[in-house]
Amino acid sequence: MDYLPNIIFLLILGVGIGYFTKNIRIVIRNIKLGLEVDASDHRKERWNNVIRIALGQSKMVVRPVSGFMHLIVYVGFVIINIEVLEIIIDGIFGTHRIFSFLGGFYGFLIGCFELLAALVFIAVIVFWVRRNVLKLARFWKPEMKGWPKKDADFILYFEMVLMTLFLVMNATDVHFQAMNNGNWVSQFIAVAFEGVSVNSLHQIERTSWWLHIIGILVFLNYLYYSKHLHILLAFPNVYFGRVNPTGQFKNLASVTKEVKLMMDPAADPYAAPPEGAEAPAKFGASDVADLSQIQLLNAYTCTECGRCTSECPANQTGKKLSPRKIMMDTRDRLEEVGKNIDKNGSFQPDGKQLLDDYITREELWACTTCNACVEACPVSIDPLSIIMDMRQYLVMEQSAAPNELNVTMTNIENNAAPWPFNQMDRANWINES
Amino acid sequence: MNEVLKVPTMAQYMAEGKQPEVLFWVGCAGSFDDRAKKITKAFAKLLNRCQVDFAVLGTEEGCTGDPAKRAGNEFLFQMQALMNIQVLDGYEVKKIVTTCPHCFNTLKNEYPELGGSYEVMHHTQFLKALLNEGRLKVEGGMFKGKRITYHDPCYLGRANNEYEAPRDLLRKLEVELVEMKRCKSRGLCCGAGGAQMFKEPEKGNKDINIERTEEALETEPTIIAAGCPFCNTMMTDGVKAKEKENDIQVMDVAEMIANAADL
Numbered sequence A: 001m002d003y004l005p006n007i008i009f010l011l012i013l014g015v016g017i018g019y020f021t022k023n024i025r026i027v028i029r030n031i032k033l034g035l036e037v038d039a040s041d042h043r044k045e046r047w048n049n050v051i052r053i054a055l056g057q058s059k060m061v062v063r064p065v066s067g068f069m070h071l072i073v074y075v076g077f078v079i080i081n082i083e084v085l086e087i088i089i090d091g092i093f094g095t096h097r098i099f100s101f102l103g104g105f106y107g108f109l110i111g112c113f114e115l116l117a118a119l120v121f122i123a124v125i126v127f128w129v130r131r132n133v134l135k136l137a138r139f140w141k142p143e144m145k146g147w148p149k150k151d152a153d154f155i156l157y158f159e160m161v162l163m164t165l166f167l168v169m170n171a172t173d174v175h176f177q178a179m180n181n182g183n184w185v186s187q188f189i190a191v192a193f194e195g196v197s198v199n200s201l202h203q204i205e206r207t208s209w210w211l212h213i214i215g216i217l218v219f220l221n222y223l224y225y226s227k228h229l230h231i232l233l234a235f236p237n238v239y240f241g242r243v244n245p246t247g248q249f250k251n252l253a254s255v256t257k258e259v260k261l262m263m264d265p266a267a268d269p270y271a272a273p274p275e276g277a278e279a280p281a282k283f284g285a286s287d288v289a290d291l292s293q294i295q296l297l298n299a300y301t302c303t304e305c306g307r308c309t310s311e312c313p314a315n316q317t318g319k320k321l322s323p324r325k326i327m328m329d330t331r332d333r334l335e336e337v338g339k340n341i342d343k344n345g346s347f348q349p350d351g352k353q354l355l356d357d358y359i360t361r362e363e364l365w366a367c368t369t370c371n372a373c374v375e376a377c378p379v380s381i382d383p384l385s386i387i388m389d390m391r392q393y394l395v396m397e398q399s400a401a402p403n404e405l406n407v408t409m410t411n412i413e414n415n416a417a418p419w420p421f422n423q424m425d426r427a428n429w430i431n432e433s
Numbered sequence B: 001m002n003e004v005l006k007v008p009t010m011a012q013y014m015a016e017g018k019q020p021e022v023l024f025w026v027g028c029a030g031s032f033d034d035r036a037k038k039i040t041k042a043f044a045k046l047l048n049r050c051q052v053d054f055a056v057l058g059t060e061e062g063c064t065g066d067p068a069k070r071a072g073n074e075f076l077f078q079m080q081a082l083m084n085i086q087v088l089d090g091y092e093v094k095k096i097v098t099t100c101p102h103c104f105n106t107l108k109n110e111y112p113e114l115g116g117s118y119e120v121m122h123h124t125q126f127l128k129a130l131l132n133e134g135r136l137k138v139e140g141g142m143f144k145g146k147r148i149t150y151h152d153p154c155y156l157g158r159a160n161n162e163y164e165a166p167r168d169l170l171r172k173l174e175v176e177l178v179e180m181k182r183c184k185s186r187g188l189c190c191g192a193g194g195a196q197m198f199k200e201p202e203k204g205n206k207d208i209n210i211e212r213t214e215e216a217l218e219t220e221p222t223i224i225a226a227g228c229p230f231c232n233t234m235m236t237d238g239v240k241a242k243e244k245e246n247d248i249q250v251m252d253v254a255e256m257i258a259n260a261a262d263l
């Protein structure tokens, strides 16, 4: 018996899965650089969201064309992957189509896979055309230059190749075609191979089989470097997504403590901090470690689809702000910090931070906090929360608000209104005619 | 016509040992801005007309802190919040109605965690409730059959999922309600939120309120209805910039109901 193919298969499988695991560990470690948040509330609602938004893709279909196409690719991806189970068993034990004993049911399954593969192929071509021929505006914003653009195209080519390999593999499988059980699509491709010798057919079939499984493993490992990580992270991300009204911004507990002290007439403002008191908290965020773990998970989950940016009023009127860029910058900086840790064992200051080196103040101050980006995101990402945290840093740590806002805030402080009116005049409207 | 406004303060109620049915939170714009004051009065007139037992805080009211919070000044926000909560709790306020979606959002969503829990309603929700209870009568009057588009304030719509109360009221006015391309959960911001009202916009190629006004004008309305004093200002400025102020009015839903009732 010749076990060489089985051994090679096991090796490839091991390397593929091993390398993937290593990268996922890095993702988890990087996310844990963020601040912990308690998300143990609203369990039922969170699971509902996972079912509705992640599994059910409810936010995708807001835009019907891309939503429908994405649904095909998504369903296709999940279902065709059942086939991978057979491929792995065949590969390890040197069997051929181990599940074919299921007879008619097997044929039905494979038939569905073939149909989906063909549909996925078509959908992917539509996606490619939208990006590269119709040039939809949201795919051509400044932050999509270079790698992000290539990444998006690579994935489409990848899917085309994988689907082709799957169908060719079935079409050139003489035994399978002879069974005439489930070759719904491949029988038409088989026509193209008429006249090819049985031996060559077998060669093509084997080559397609190997390339198919290797392709899948390469794809799996590609995820980490790509916006495609969302196919895994969308689920936890939606679970941890917003459950409160989107207008409700979190109240900083560290501030509450200080404000209560200030307002307490009994407190001595000059008292030394009690022994063992924690160091004063940093207000807001200037780098990724000041963000929450959920916000960092958001960054890894972002699909760079740009639905947020295309709904953003600031972006639509030519301002620099793009909520998608906020997410991409956060991920890029987080990766940079992660690499720094890989290299040095722990993070060594590199003279850079998320603020200014990635996200500029001009972007941050252009936001109207309208929540359009949050509403638009198909995977429950909250770019606005990062913008707010960074504004807090600018205002509370650096007193670096735009001048007009400083005036506004002084007014509120002095006379309890954003304009310089006297609080004693607040009820004058009642008697004015 | 032009009955005298009856707007008692909480202090007066307290002195008489009474509790009003609801506190009307007027807000900074509603108290000081000339355009917004008209909305405040229209709503107060409606409350009088429906014999709602209400009061205002008057000089004891202070900014909710919304603009400070959205500008990133959590300190100032929480100072305002805690002071307001002291006043509100001092009067044992249970229920609040406000004509400003920003005040509405902040009072409703952000005060509870700081110790101030009240039942908070936007004035369109409150009017809708009065309508349902049969206390408020709404008739088309001068607006009957007019083409009207409604602009969703971000902090009422997306932020708090209230899209229908203002629309229901408009339908009661028997208007021809036409929706803009981007409406409800996908409605475009007027450009005022997040403390933008108080600063110049960043560099771009257009002001947000112009973009939104253009979209509203595409529906060829005679009136652009709004439910927020800031949206009102932004849209009014937009209409002026488009030199349409003689043909198109920007009105709060409450003003329209008050006008229709000849108040």
Ligand code: SF4
Residues within 6 Å of the ligand: A308, A311, A312, A313, A314, A315, A321, A322, A323, A366, A367, A368, A369, A370, A371, A372, A373, A374, A383, A384, A387
């Ligand atoms: S909340 Fe800010 S970033 Fe998000 S869509 Fe609105 S303006 Fe743009």
Ligand code: SF4
Residues within 6 Å of the ligand: A301, A302, A303, A304, A305, A306, A307, A308, A309, A323, A324, A327, A376, A377, A378, A379, A380, A381, A383
């Ligand atoms: S944040 Fe959401 S909507 Fe925006 S690009 Fe990422 S996935 Fe798309």
